[in-house]
Amino acid sequence: MSLSPEEVIKISHLARLAIDEQAIPKYAQELSNIFDLVAQMNQVDTQGIVPTTHPLDIPQRLRADVVSETDQRELMQKGAPSVEVGLYLVPQVIE
Amino acid sequence: MQWETVIGLEVHAQLATKSKIFSGAATAYGAAPNTQACAIDLGLPGVLPVLNTEAVRMAVKFGLSVDAHITPRSVFARKNYFYPDLPKGYQISQYELPIVSEGYLDIDLEDGTRKRIHIERAHLEEDAGKSLHEDFQGLSGIDLNRAGTPLIEIVSKPDLRSAKEAVAYLKALHALVRYLEICDGNLQEGSFRCDANVSVRPVGQKELGTRAEIKNLNSFRFVERAINYEVERQIDLIESGGKIKQETRLYDSDKNETRAMRSKEEANDYRYFPDPDLCPVVVAPEYIEQIKHELPELPQQKRERFQNDYQLSSYDAGILVSSRELANYFEQVVKLSEAPAKLVANWINGELAAALNKHNLEITESPIAVERLAGLLKRIHDNTISGKIAKTIFETLWNSNHTADEIIEQQGLRQVTDTSAIEKMLDEVIAANPQQLADYRSGKDKLFGFFVGQAMKASGGKLNPQQVNDLLKQKLAG
Numbered sequence: 001m002s003l004s005p006e007e008v009i010k011i012s013h014l015a016r017l018a019i020d021e022q023a024i025p026k027y028a029q030e031l032s033n034i035f036d037l038v039a040q041m042n043q044v045d046t047q048g049i050v051p052t053t054h055p056l057d058i059p060q061r062l063r064a065d066v067v068s069e070t071d072q073r074e075l076m077q078k079g080a081p082s083v084e085v086g087l088y089l090v091p092q093v094i095e
Numbered sequence: 096m097q098w099e100t101v102i103g104l105e106v107h108a109q110l111a112t113k114s115k116i117f118s119g120a121a122t123a124y125g126a127a128p129n130t131q132a133c134a135i136d137l138g139l140p141g142v143l144p145v146l147n148t149e150a151v152r153m154a155v156k157f158g159l160s161v162d163a164h165i166t167p168r169s170v171f172a173r174k175n176y177f178y179p180d181l182p183k184g185y186q187i188s189q190y191e192l193p194i195v196s197e198g199y200l201d202i203d204l205e206d207g208t209r210k211r212i213h214i215e216r217a218h219l220e221e222d223a224g225k226s227l228h229e230d231f232q233g234l235s236g237i238d239l240n241r242a243g244t245p246l247i248e249i250v251s252k253p254d255l256r257s258a259k260e261a262v263a264y265l266k267a268l269h270a271l272v273r274y275l276e277i278c279d280g281n282l283q284e285g286s287f288r289c290d291a292n293v294s295v296r297p298v299g300q301k302e303l304g305t306r307a308e309i310k311n312l313n314s315f316r317f318v319e320r321a322i323n324y325e326v327e328r329q330i331d332l333i334e335s336g337g338k339i340k341q342e343t344r345l346y347d348s349d350k351n352e353t354r355a356m357r358s359k360e361e362a363n364d365y366r367y368f369p370d371p372d373l374c375p376v377v378v379a380p381e382y383i384e385q386i387k388h389e390l391p392e393l394p395q396q397k398r399e400r401f402q403n404d405y406q407l408s409s410y411d412a413g414i415l416v417s418s419r420e421l422a423n424y425f426e427q428v429v430k431l432s433e434a435p436a437k438l439v440a441n442w443i444n445g446e447l448a449a450a451l452n453k454h455n456l457e458i459t460e461s462p463i464a465v466e467r468l469a470g471l472l473k474r475i476h477d478n479t480i481s482g483k484i485a486k487t488i489f490e491t492l493w494n495s496n497h498t499a500d501e502i503i504e505q506q507g508l509r510q511v512t513d514t515s516a517i518e519k520m521l522d523e524v525i526a527a528n529p530q531q532l533a534d535y536r537s538g539k540d541k542l543f544g545f546f547v548g549q550a551m552k553a554s555g556g557k558l559n560p561q562q563v564n565d566l567l568k569q570k571l572a573g
Binding site: 054056060062063064065069085086088089090091092 | 113150177228239366
């Protein structure tokens with residue numbers, strides 16, 4: 001399997017990673033190697049085998065429905081670049 | 096060409112838990128911005144989600160109420176996309192193994208027929224935060240109080256064939272989640288939201304047409320309008336030689352139109368994968384049995400019981416069971432008033448519903464509590480007052496704290512049933528209108544109503560209508 005430059009650009013965009021245009025062939029090759037490994041695994045007959053969804057074979061623990069967190073807005077917002085009337089301010093994204 | 100509309104709905108119902116789905120932060124509506132967003136909701140490094148047991152219980156309860164399959168081992172997955180109100184860069188949702196699958200909900204249509212709408216799946220997920228785009232000089236304000244609020248997303252099969260059916264399904268689902276007490280159903284506050292997948296195809300065609308997904312439908316009326324608009328748009332486009340694009344569209348209620356959302360076009364590549372932070376959710380058969388026993392009487396069952404036990408029409412019963420509170424109100428009034436159920440239903444669905452509607456109140460906020468309405472209906476039933484007088488007493492009940500008996504006594508509204516008193520009044524009316532009497536006797540039957548009206552007017556509406564009719568007939572005949 002060989003990824004095209006367009007596919008590499010799309011994947012980097014979906015992951016919001018800025019990549020150097022010159023490095024696209026290199027990434028295409030490396031990603032293709034990963035897909036080759038997947039393709040190789042796909043050849044194994046897995047019929048009747050329950051897919052592994054988690055490496056630990058234990059059920060999810062549940063917590064009681066209790067409010068245990070207190071308001072720590074001031075502390076949380078200390079690290080935010082910009083805050084106004086309690087809101088985090090970010091570059092505008094609008095529909 | 097004849098076109099067929101095909102609709103599937105995705106409903107997000109906010110689960111009525113006290114704390115969030117994966118954290119101990121509160122879920123109360125209307126708190127100051129970001130005061131209910133803890134480190135887990137903010138997606139700070141090193142935090143781990145821990146699942147809320149109530150969210151699981153509510154999802155199972157829902158699944159059982161729509162006769163669905165409960166997945167013994169369901170899995171949480173990450174849905175990856177970037178938006179400022181989603182701090183982690185992914186939403187924790189369920190993808191391949193949702194907790195609920197393959198159920199159905201029966202809906203009653205206007206023509207009296209019943210239709211089965213299949214539910215493909217219902218899965219647990221966390222809500223995102225809220226973006227506020229006004230007032231920040233080119234910046235957006237982010238409130239993450241809603242981030243991590245538990246949702247159940249209920250996905251129907253494309254079984255709906257009109258905007259009306261879509262609304263009927265939505266209303267049935269809305270009543271159901273409120274009966275189950277798993278969602279407060281508040282549309283204004285966004286506790287119950289709906290996206291509609293709409294497509295059209297030529298009648299008789301098997302394959303589905305290309306669909307558009309309409310977002311931002313926060314009232315039953317908007318759902319109906321948006322779907323109708325979208326169906327017309329698609330038919331117009333195809334008939335004029337165009338092609339439908341699969342896209343997400345936003346409904347604008349001010350302009351009553353849908354329009355394409357730009358940002359979502361390339362976003363539909365969510366790269367789901369199982370969330371390594373959460374183990375599979377295991378639901379044991381004994382647990383399912385236990386919840387089965389906790390299910391309340393559901394709207395459909397209640398409706399059938401109301402039709403059978405109270406001899407109500409499907410229409411009356413349908414309105415009364417639309418909320419559990421209204422149904423309870425009805426049953427209590429029947430019990431206390433000992434009046435016929437049909438009379439009670441007429442008053443609740445008529446006068447009371449109109450007054451509540453006019454003042455924008457829910458049945459739980461009714462100024463006329465069960466006891467006082469029962470008191471009024473009791474007096475209609477035992478003929479103390481006429482139905483007409485009852486309507487004026489109803490207004491006084493609404494505006495005061497008096498009981499119907501107090502109002503009847505104070506204002507002397509007791510119905511006149513004494514035959515001789517009624518006769519005396521009728522004689523006076525007839526004597527005062529000789530011309531009408533002559534006309535009536537020469538064949539103008541319609542004037543009967545005139546005499547009834549005059550007698551009622553003269554008595555202030557206090558005469559028993561049936562007696563007036565009988566006696567007047569005799570007297571006018573001469």
